Amino acid sequence: KNEVEQSPQNLTAQEGEFITINCSYSVGISALHWLQQHPGGGIVSLFMLSSGKKKHGRLIATINIQEKHSSLHITASHPRDSAVYICAGRVGGGADGLTFGKGTHLIIQP
Amino acid sequence: EADIYQTPRYLVIGTGKKITLECSQTMGHDKMYWYQQDPGMELHLIHYSYGVNSTEKGDLSSESTVSRIRTEHFPLTLESARPSHTSQYLCASRGQVDSPLHFGNGTRLTVT
Numbered sequence: 001k002n003e004v005e006q007s008p009q010n011l012t013a014q015e016g017e018f019i020t021i022n023c024s025y026s027v028g029i030s031a032l033h034w035l036q037q038h039p040g041g042g043i044v045s046l047f048m049l050s051s052g053k054k055k056h057g058r059l060i061a062t063i064n065i066q067e068k069h070s071s072l073h074i075t076a077s078h079p080r081d082s083a084v085y086i087c088a089g090r091v092g093g094g095a096d097g098l099t100f101g102k103g104t105h106l107i108i109q110p
Numbered sequence: 111e112a113d114i115y116q117t118p119r120y121l122v123i124g125t126g127k128k129i130t131l132e133c134s135q136t137m138g139h140d141k142m143y144w145y146q147q148d149p150g151m152e153l154h155l156i157h158y159s160y161g162v163n164s165t166e167k168g169d170l171s172s173e174s175t176v177s178r179i180r181t182e183h184f185p186l187t188l189e190s191a192r193p194s195h196t197s198q199y200l201c202a203s204r205g206q207v208d209s210p211l212h213f214g215n216g217t218r219l220t221v222t
Contacts, residue, residue, distance in 0.1 A: 100153045102150075
């Protein structure tokens with residue numbers, strides 16, 4: 001079982017809808033990352049957070065450390081938001097590489 | 111605005127060939143990583159480096175090797191490619207632990 005689980009796996013919505021993607025992790029983490037991967041394969045870091053909430057444009061990320069849960073919200077979604085959204089956390093000690101979720105494949109239809 | 115570069119972007123080679131995937135970053139980051147990603151699957155760490163002359167294997171066993179002779183350069187080598195190595199390889203870097211990762215655009219490798 002992956003230590004970082006995302007839901008839903010796939011999401012199709014209409015332009016303008018409010019989008020929520022969830023990430024749960026089974027062990028303690030020091031920071032959680034939200035990443036965006038476009039069809040070409042390149043990955044962009046959207047947020048890194050260890051508590052509370054962060055906002056950038058139409059994107060909002062929240063984290064609840066006690067519940068081991070984070071959400072990524074997209075307001076006023078647009079077709080250009082279509083991508084795979086990945087959460088990742090550093091789990092435990094040792095290498096500071098990250099454990100990644102499988103991603104949420106988001107399609108926003110015009 | 112990419113400050114981390116991977117070449118080639120796509121590579122199709124025959125079984126048994128030796129290949130090197132290049133990764134360079136201009137941000138002076140000490141920490142660099144190689145991830146492997148199969149289609150529709152999560153990224154898995156295969157190698158990482160904390161600085162010059164420092165390399166470690168990651169969580170996913172890999173037949174590849176890496177070197178870190180210069181801070182900005184972190185190449186990955188496969189001595190004898192096999193079809194099972196077909197995958198996407200992503201290089202990343204960051205300055206400090208728990209700071210944002212910067213990713214290259216990836217190399218999509220196909221071994222025939």
